[in-house]
Amino acid sequence: MAASITTEDIGKCYRIGHETNRRYPTLRDGLVDGLRSLVSRRRSDIETFWALRGVSIEIPEGQKVGIIGRNGAGKSTLLKLLSRITQPTEGRIRLRGRVVSLLEVGTGFHPELTGRENIFLNGAILGMKRREIERKFDEIVAFAGVEKFLDTPVKRYSSGMYVRLAFAVASHLEADVLLVDEVLAVGDMAFQKKCVGRMDDLASKGRTVVIVSHNMQAISHFCERVLTLADGKVVADGVAKDVIAQYVASQYTGSSNVFSESVGDDGARRSGTARFKSIRLLDRSNGSAAAVPMGDSLEIEVVVESPVELGDCSIGVGISDELGRRVATLTSLMLTGYYLALDASTDNVFVFSVASLPLLEGTYHVSLFLVASQKDYLDRVEHAASFNVVPQDVYGKGRIPARGQGTVFLNADFLARGGEAK
């Protein structure tokens, strides 16, 4: 069978200038840089960053392919190249058939327009002909369940209705190749089921589908083949179940780590500013927290190195589960109410202390971020460390909440109330 998508050695290169102070280049900068480049050929202050390089894949017609990998591995860039939103810096892409991309639900929805108007607008933006939209109009409305609100501006919609309508339009597209980014995780449970059903429908009609997701369950349910990307390259490619298992196993990074200058996997790392040097996860007895019993304490110790004194910073810690879902976020600003000042030192040591960890059994990953005055990321380390939570009889009755019963356990009581209500 012919290939729907073929890529030959594609790569995408982004420039990262050292523009810590300016967000947008201004015309003046453009003119000055232009003049400067006339005088000297070299523009030493521009660094390049390959978000994707040397990727050659072939996807046969009708195949369902999942793409997984850490944040910044190049998944979204690949999808953007395939959907023609941006052009490759090198290489060649060949596409067969009508390609439709769903990188976001509700692209181009205008809050002031009514549901009816937005169906047409959104459909046109997604590449549908007006006739096609008219033909499917009733079907779309019924799927979204917004009949009563068709002539209400969508800014008055609840977020659930909004998302339902948006997904309804998108999923009624006639495409030969469908590129999807994380849109499966929208709406309430009932609607999610409907979405998955609809996706199955599309799939069974022999469409080629490429999905990017952190949701391993969805990927393994839907895809027969999975690609893992890391640092802009394909590092694994094969049967979905095997690749996912391999990927999940590779996520465990140990409970303490020292970061090299190049560890950042998302290009956020820059020399010359503050950066994370190391992380240690400590348990109750200050030993390494390779296995923390449920409900026990956990300390996250980070060392930050800064070449200069820095005020107005905040350090953050994100904890995610095996499927990449964020479970909790802690920031120094949130916990103390103050911005942090960093000394010009190689050892600014900080500790996040959690007295009782309410997580169920499983493997969790810690990511770190350092923010200056609420907007600029100075440093970011995904998967800085991992820890395992092991079962412990937290309720003291010999019955332990199991993994399938949620993500967290709650400190709770159960009692009978006296009186007639009994």
Place this chain on the structure above:
Amino acid sequence: MSNSLPELTIEAGRGERHYWQDLWRYRELLYFLAWRDVKVRYKQTLVGVAWVVVRPLLMMAVLTLVFHRIAGMREASGVPYALMVLAGLLPWQFFSATLAESGNSLVGNAQIISKIYFPRILVPISTLVAGLVDFAVTLLLLIPLMAWYGQWPDWTLLLLPAMALVGALVTLGVGISLAALNVQYRDVRFVIPFIVQFGLYVTPVGFRAGEVPDDWRWLFDLNPMVGVVEGFRWCLLGGYPPPSTTALLGSVTVGVVMFAFGVRHFRRVENTFADVI
């Protein structure tokens, strides 16, 4: 059946070979984008669509008051001053409004541009199409006013479409260039209101081109809108003197050059919009 599927090759560093074909395929989107802009423009306004009528009339009244009554400028060959101003406002408002809208259009639609593919040039073009609505309304306003003043058009009315085309070329050329520049250099945001304000004084909207001293005419005629504005009056108002050849030639030349430059520049940078926007 599978052999009939269209094929597409994207190669690094090469413009799309299907560019113009794509533009045609997405023509309905052009209509929808323009329709959205028109629909949204007057939502949550008190007077609503009446603005389309009120704005040009107010402008006409103010400009007539300032230039005719206060500055004492005279009308030409018996054409009523207010009519002359309104006929001049017709292309000028189209130009200034489209410029203001299109300059910011790409940045304003950043959300869509970074999430989906379509020929990007449709975005600034759609602002021009949306501007046509106001243009048509002002044109309709002119009819009862002309009847009221007893002013009739000449055979030159037949040349109006050609004149409108020149005006559209100039507008689109400048608009597309500014829109593309604005993606990278947000300075453009500050330049546009300046062009629009300044332009009202160096374009004969509130006065006739004939008021400009002969020594300065050549410089004045370099402004591409001079030929367009004077041309519109000549086409619409019988007896109004034709625009000078230099002004007309200037408009056509600048229009074509700006348009060609705008489209070329736009095509060169449009593939990177999603990366820098």
